[in-house]
Amino acid sequence: MKTSLITKELLTDNNLLLITCERLAMLHAAGTPNDLMTQIGTGFLKNIFYPGLIASPNAVISAVVDDNESIVAFAAVALNMKRCLRDIVSFQPLRSIWYGFSRVLSNNKLWRPFIESMLLRAPEQSKRTAEILMITTAHSYRGRRFGIKLLSTIDDCLKGHSIRTCIARVREDNNYATRMYESNGYCEVDSITFNGCRWRWLSHKVA
């Protein structure tokens, strides 16, 4: 089993890009079936979110692949959250629809506090703060330290982008993710309660 960092160059082949996005969407949905993006639909993840993220110069994806080059674990990180979201929307052919959709969502009473907290981030956000958007390991590969390995690969990559701090949001009852982050030196800096769940903002100094 090898670990490799997926580069934009590796994804320039359109066929590979489609397969990659499908796999990322599948792992994302299996890892967090109740999160907002999974609820929107795997089609959203496969056709909108991950292609946009891969195209964004403000995002990195690190992945663990098996001997058949199939992704078994990955982490997606925004180097700058606002720019990354803008890149994802701008990448879409019907971008005005997506701008409209994001406005409707941000005016919705239920989602507004969540969206604001996603955009406004933890108090220490700055140009030098990156954020883990998603990290997941396929069920049958869990507990083999791929999560911890991905976090340290991401750290190396962030150093190359002069990022000083990396933040992550984790549900209070997500014990494995919490342990994984804490093993890599992440500490709680803030929290929000949304729809009856408490989410912890964790932060970690990269360099």
Ligand SMILES: CC(C)(COP(=O)(O)OP(=O)(O)OC[C@H]1O[C@@H](n2cnc3c(N)ncnc32)[C@H](O)[C@@H]1OP(=O)(O)O)[C@@H](O)C(=O)NCCC(=O)NCCS
């Ligand atoms: C969180 C997650 C990415 C961890 O992936 P992983 O590759 O299994 O993680 P690791 O093997 O590196 O282990 C991380 C920690 O969790 C513990 N752990 C992981 N799976 C475990 C299991 N099945 N049983 C007991 N402990 C487990 C490990 O022991 C380790 O803690 P330690 O350093 O104290 O030993 C994985 O559980 C997952 O995909 N969860 C669903 C998606 C998710 O919640 N993502 C995070 C929010 S975005």
